Amino acid sequence: MITLSKENYEKILEHAEKNLPEEACGLIAGRIDGENKHIEKVYLLTNIDHSNEHFSLDPKEHLAAIKDMRQNGLSPLGNWHSHPESPSRPSDEDKRLAFDSKASYLILSLMDRANPVLNSFHIEGVNATNEGLVIK
Amino acid sequence: MYITVAGNKKEYNDGITVAQLIEQEKVETPQYVTVSLNDEFVENTNFETTALKDGDNVEFLYFMGGGQ
Numbered sequence: 001m002i003t004l005s006k007e008n009y010e011k012i013l014e015h016a017e018k019n020l021p022e023e024a025c026g027l028i029a030g031r032i033d034g035e036n037k038h039i040e041k042v043y044l045l046t047n048i049d050h051s052n053e054h055f056s057l058d059p060k061e062h063l064a065a066i067k068d069m070r071q072n073g074l075s076p077l078g079n080w081h082s083h084p085e086s087p088s089r090p091s092d093e094d095k096r097l098a099f100d101s102k103a104s105y106l107i108l109s110l111m112d113r114a115n116p117v118l119n120s121f122h123i124e125g126v127n128a129t130n131e132g133l134v135i136k
Numbered sequence: 137m138y139i140t141v142a143g144n145k146k147e148y149n150d151g152i153t154v155a156q157l158i159e160q161e162k163v164e165t166p167q168y169v170t171v172s173l174n175d176e177f178v179e180n181t182n183f184e185t186t187a188l189k190d191g192d193n194v195e196f197l198y199f200m201g202g203g204q
Contacts, residue, residue, distance in 0.1 A: 003165060010152050023203070023204065025200075027200075049201070051203070052204075053203050053204055054201065054202070054203035055201055055202060055203065056199070056200070056201040057178060057200045057201065059170050059172075059197055062170075062200070063172050063195055063197060065177070066197070067195075071142050079200045081202060083204040084204070085204065086204040089150060090202070091202065091203055091204050092201035093202050093203040094203065097199070097200075097201050097202050098202070099164065099198060099199065100164075100198060101167045105202075120181075
């Protein structure tokens, strides 16, 4: 299970909506408690691809976020990105570029703007498993 | 000499290059890693020729990207 506060969910959603029609992206950090992950901070980064079909994190912002995590005693937990026009599930490209099997990959679908859907996935090779994200 | 890698200060051989550090630190998927040296990014074409100095600060950033 992986948990996310309502407040941090709203931050991700707001950033993703603000960046439409492009994909939005960022990082997540927090703590690991046995089998469970708790997201305590979300980072809103720039998608340097500026595309509605691809994303790459801005390296300078990525570096700043990693330092911030370390200063705040948080563990890097993975990343998040939006799918403006497709469901909340990893695409073939998402799987191909998911190099860290320990990371969580959050995907926010905005294809139904009135009903955004956020899921978290564990990705290992071509296999993606829904981690059971709890927003509370 | 001492270099700080990902926040951890460790001892390394004098003159170690970025490429050698990547190998020594067993960095996964090195072809997709961005390296910062004292907050400046190192071009991957310079990994072999960039020698590190005592007191340097190195971060490895693992590429994160995808698409819908």
